[in-house]
Amino acid sequence: MRNRDLTPSEKSQATFEPRIVAFFCNWCTYLAADLAGTSRMKYAPNVRVIRVMCSGRVDPQFVLDAFAHGADGVFIGGCHPGDCHYQEGNYKTLRRFHLLKRVLQQMGIEDERCRLEWISAAEAERVRSTINDMVEKVRALGPLDLIPTEEKVSAEEVAV
Amino acid sequence: MPEKPKVAFYWCASCGGCEEAVVDLAEAILDVIAAVDIVFWPVALDFKRKDVEAMPEGSILVSFVNGAIRTSEQAEMAHLLRSKSKLLVALGACAHLGGIPGLANLFDRESILKAVYLEAPSTVNPEGSLPTTHHKDDGHSVELPGFYNTVQALNQVVEVDYSVPGCPPTPRIFRTALQTLLGDELPAKGTVLAPDCALCDECPRKDSKPEQLSIVEFKRPQQLLIDEQKCLLAQGLLCMGPATRAGCEALCVRGNMPCSGCCGPTSRVKDQGAKILSSLASLVAGKEAAEIDRILATIPDPVGTFYRYSLPASLLHRKQLDRASLHEAAASK
Ligand code: SF4
Ligand code: SF4
Ligand code: SF4
C-alpha cells in the first residue's frame, strides 16, 4: 500500500464496526441464538437482537426505521417454511421481504444490508455463520450513513 | 367592527393546483373573503415580499403554504411566513409530504440539471450553460436562489402547525379545515385536518372488499374493463386505499380509478409506502420465491407507486447518494 494519508472516508472505514439489527422469531432463530450463546460459540458482537413472536410480526416499517436510526444492516430470522407457529406468518414475511428488497434497491440501499434466513431452534451454528458472514459483507460496504437527516440538508446542501 | 383575521397564501415547489383549489371553493370563497383579510397571495394579489417583511411578528393569523421546498428562496419564504404567522399550515400533498416534486429525491441535483438543461430532446443550449446562483453580466451581478439536492416537506424546514392533505385538497377538506382554523377550538398541534381513518372506511365499495385475497397479478387500469361496483383491490388493481387517510370521500374510486394515496397516511402510520407494501404483499399468492417474484414483477415501479406523494416524508427521505462522491463535492467547494 502506498504511504499516504487516509481520506476521511477511508479512516472511518478502518475503524468501522457495522451495527446490525436482528429481528428473531421467538420459536426458532431466537432459541438458536440462545443455544449458540450457551454453547459458547463465538460470533461477531455487532448484532442487536430484537425478539418477535413470529417473523410475520416484522413490519417493513421496523426495517426502514432501523436503517433510519443508524443500522447498517437488518437481519430477519424465522421458522422454516411449514414450521411457523402461526401457520402462514413466515410466508407473509417472505412476500413482504421480496417487495421490500425491490424498494430498497430503488432507494440505493445495497442488497447485502437486508437479509432473511430460516433458522430452526437447533441450528445454532447457522446463526453464528450467518451473523459473521453478514457482518463481513456489511463491513466491506461501509457505513450506511443515511442522508439526509433534517439538519444535514441545510448544512450539506450547497446550492449550485 | 373588530379587525378581521389576516390570512396569507404562498406557493413553493408547486404545480398551481392547490392555488386552484382555493379558488375552487366557488361561492364559499366569498364567505372566506368576507371573514378574513388576505394580506399576501402572490398568485392573485400584488403584494411583495417586502410587504410581508414589514409586518409585525405573528400578525398574520394563518399562512397557508403549498408546494414542497426545493430552492433556498422557498426555504427563506417559509421561515419568513413562519415568523409573521400565528399558525403555519401546509396545504396539499407537496407541502404536507413532499408530493409529486418529491419523487425527484430518486435523483440528485446534478443529474436533474443535466437532464433538463443538457440532455432533454427539446433543449437548445449550445453553450451548455447550467443555472448558477451568481451571475455577472456587463458589470451587473445578480444573486439567484439555489437549487437543493433534496426536496423536503414543509415541516422538515420550519415548524408547521397543521396540514391539509390532498393533491389538491378537495373543496370539502379545505372548507372544513378553514372552519376549524377560524373557529375557537384548535386541534392539537401537528394534526392533519382530515378524518384519522383509512380511505377504505369511507369507500362506497368497501362491502365488496374481501377479508382474504390471493392476488396472482397486479393489473393497471388500462388492462381490464373495471367493474364499477366491486372493490378495486379485489379486481387486482393497486389501490392505495388501505394505507391512505380518508377525507376525499374516495374521489378517485368514485371515478372508477384506484386511489394513488394523495392524502397520505393516518397518524398511526410512519411510512405510507411501507404500510401499503406490507398490506399488498400479504395479499399476494405464492409460497415459493420465484412465483412471488413473478407476481410482484407486475408492480413495475414500487417506490413511484407506494411513495408517489410521500417520498421526502418517508423514513428513508430519498435515494441514497454515493457517499464518496458527495464528500469529494463538499471538499472541492
Ligand atoms: S399538492 Fe398536488 S395540486 Fe397541490 S401543488 Fe402539489 S402537485 Fe399541485
Ligand atoms: S381497496 Fe380501494 S376500492 Fe377497495 S375498499 Fe379500499 S379504497 Fe375502496
Ligand atoms: S382517492 Fe386517493 S388519490 Fe384520489 S383523491 Fe382520494 S386520497 Fe387522493
Ligand code: FES
Ligand atoms: S413463528 Fe417463527 S416465523 Fe412464524
